[in-house]
Structures are given as C-alpha cells and as structure tokens.
Amino acid sequence: MSAELDELHRRAAELGHELVERGTSARLHAIERVEAAVGRLAEAGPVSEIVERAVGEAAEGAGLDRVLLSRIDEGRLAAEALHWAGDAAAAAAALARLRAAPVELAYPLIEGELLRRRLPAVVRTSEPEPPERQAHWEVMRWREYVVAPVLMGGRVAGFLQGDRLAGAEPLGPVDREALDRFAKGFAEVFEHAVLLRRLRSQRQELRQVASWADARSVELSDGVIDLAHDRQAPLARDPARPPPADSRLHDLLTPRETEVLEHMVRGEPNAEIARALVVSEGTVKFHVKNILRKMSVSNRAEATAHYLRFSLRGEPGSR
Numbered sequence: 001m002s003a004e005l006d007e008l009h010r011r012a013a014e015l016g017h018e019l020v021e022r023g024t025s026a027r028l029h030a031i032e033r034v035e036a037a038v039g040r041l042a043e044a045g046p047v048s049e050i051v052e053r054a055v056g057e058a059a060e061g062a063g064l065d066r067v068l069l070s071r072i073d074e075g076r077l078a079a080e081a082l083h084w085a086g087d088a089a090a091a092a093a094a095l096a097r098l099r100a101a102p103v104e105l106a107y108p109l110i111e112g113e114l115l116r117r118r119l120p121a122v123v124r125t126s127e128p129e130p131p132e133r134q135a136h137w138e139v140m141r142w143r144e145y146v147v148a149p150v151l152m153g154g155r156v157a158g159f160l161q162g163d164r165l166a167g168a169e170p171l172g173p174v175d176r177e178a179l180d181r182f183a184k185g186f187a188e189v190f191e192h193a194v195l196l197r198r199l200r201s202q203r204q205e206l207r208q209v210a211s212w213a214d215a216r217s218v219e220l221s222d223g224v225i226d227l228a229h230d231r232q233a234p235l236a237r238d239p240a241r242p243p244p245a246d247s248r249l250h251d252l253l254t255p256r257e258t259e260v261l262e263h264m265v266r267g268e269p270n271a272e273i274a275r276a277l278v279v280s281e282g283t284v285k286f287h288v289k290n291i292l293r294k295m296s297v298s299n300r301a302e303a304t305a306h307y308l309r310f311s312l313r314g315e316p317g318s319r
Contacts, residue, residue, distance in 0.1 A: 037061030
C-alpha cells in the first residue's frame with residue numbers, strides 16, 4: 001500500500017512539473033508573439049494607421065479572434081477600431097454600431113472598476129454577474145473576454161478588449177498577460193508617434209516665424225530714414241511685450257481672450273497667465289481652448305505664429 005501511495009505521489013509530482021513546463025512554454029511563446037506584433041506596429045506610418053493596425057496586431061500577438069480598441073472621452077468609452085478574424089463585413093457593421101453608442105464608464109460597469117484599478121482582467125459571463133456589466137456587450141455579445149487598460153501620460157486613455165470565437169480554447173492568465181503587454185507596447189508606440197508629429201508641427205511653425213523675422217529685418221534695414229520723421233519717432237516699446245493685436249484679432253476674440261493670447265505669445269504657461277490675470281488656471285485653459293478653436297489652429301505655437309502675422313505683417317490668419 002505504501003509503495004502504491006509513493007507511486008501516486010511520484011506521478012502527481014511529474015504531472016505537476018509537466019503542467020508548469022507547459023505553462024511556462026506557453027507564456028514565453030505568447031511574449032514572443034506580442035513583442036513581434038509591437039515591433040510590426042512600430043513600423044506603421046501616421047497615428048491614424050497605428051490605431052487601425054493595432055487591433056489586428058493585438059489579435060495576432062495575443063492569439064485572439066476579435067479585438068476592440070476604445071478610447072475614454074469625457075467619461076465615456078468610445079470605440080475606435082475593431083478586428084474580427086475572417087469577417088471584415090461583420091467588423092465594419094459592429095464598429096459602426098459601437099461608435100454610435102459610446103458607453104458611460106460608471107457603476108456597475110466592470111471597465112469602470114478596472115479604470116480605477118488599472119489592471120487587466122479575464123471577464124466571464126458564467127460568473128454571477130449580468131452581462132450588462134460588460135462594456136459593449138449589446139453589440140459584441142461576449143462569452144468571455146480579456147480586457148487591458150491603455151495607459152498614457154499616467155492615466156487610462158482607453159481599453160483593449162479581446163476574445164475567441166465559440167469553440168476555441170478558453171481564455172486564461174497567459175492571454176491576460178499577453179494583451180496587457182501589447183497594450184503597454186501600443187501605448188509607447190502611439191505616444192512616440194504623437195510626439196514626433198507635434199515636433200514636426202512645432203518645427204514648421206518655427207521655420208515660418210524665422211522666415212518672417214528674416215524678411216522683416218530686410219524691410220527694416222532697407223527702409224528710407226527720414227530725419228524729420230525719425231527724429232520725432234516714439235521710444236521703442238518694451239521688447240518683452242508682444243506687438244499690439246491687429247483689429248481683426250479683436251473682431252475674432254473677446255478682450256479677455258486677446259489678453260490671454262498676448263501672454264501666450266510671451267511664452268508664459270497657463271499657471272503664470274492665471275497669476276497675471278488673477279483668475280484660475282482652469283479659466284485660462286478654457287480661454288486657450290477657445291482661442292485655438294477660433295483661430296483654427298491646433299497648438300500654442302501655431303497661435304503665436306498667426307498672432308505675429310496678424311499684428312506685425314498683416315497677413316491673413318486663415319490657412
């Protein structure tokens with residue numbers, strides 16, 4: 001009897017060791033697939049292409065059939081891209097429905113809890129939870145799915161959700177880790193692409209300002225100097241102050257927005273502008289957003305360049 005028990009213990013130990021080895025092998029294989037998928041994604045072109053390709057690469061890397069990428073927009077989960085293996089028509093139809101109905105990230109939604117915890121999870125409909133707790137369930141009809149937050153700039157910017165179609169291998173910890181690793185890699189690739197795009201835009205604006213300054217210096221040096229007029233010329237203005245705003249800017253912006261824009265032209269951050277105008281930083285942000293919208297520009301550098309063209313050269317502000 002003792003010998004039989006020893007043999008059973010030995011076989012159990014061997015089986016346990018074999019299961020551990022299989023699990024380790026599956027995990028390492030999944031990590032390799034994810035790293036390859038992130039590498040391919042990094043070779044994509046513009047930001048829009050990165051978003052479109054991300055779901056397909058996530059499915060390939062994590063071994064999933066469907067992957068949905070959603071962004072968080074003012075407390076709602078809005079669908080961005082969807083991969084549906086072997087059925088592009090179903091993916092397009094489902095994505096259209098998802099985009100038309102953003103999901104409120106509030107209790108009792110599971111993703112609302114994951115937003116706070118910032119952790120990946122495997123969600124199963126077999127648990128004693130109503131399916132309505134799962135984001136996008138009405139369209140996706142998840143049987144079970146793995147979800148991973150996409151962290152950017154220290155906050156959750158969105159979620160990746162993925163599943164396998166009926167009859168496939170159930171989802172487990174390896175799938176959860178795989179999608180989480182891809183989400184981290186996707187965030188790095190996306191942030192890098194956005195920063196490069198912003199840098200190119202800033203460089204373009206700086207070139208425009210430099211070109212204007214060069215042309216202006218030529219105009220000043222070549223201008224005729226008249227003794228009578230120049231003798232009575234007013235003192236030069238404070239170089240730290242921007243030139244006065246053109247009348248067209250006054251027609252476009254409110255007086256307070258014009259004040260904020262002049263501080264922006266000096267290169268002051270929002271906090272410094274708030275102190276100078278004795279308002280809250282949130283109020284300054286509100287004015288800045290309105291200024292960019294009214295001037296049809298996307299950042300402060302573009303607003304500064306347009307201000308200079310408006311005020312010093314009188315060129316049209318529209319592009």
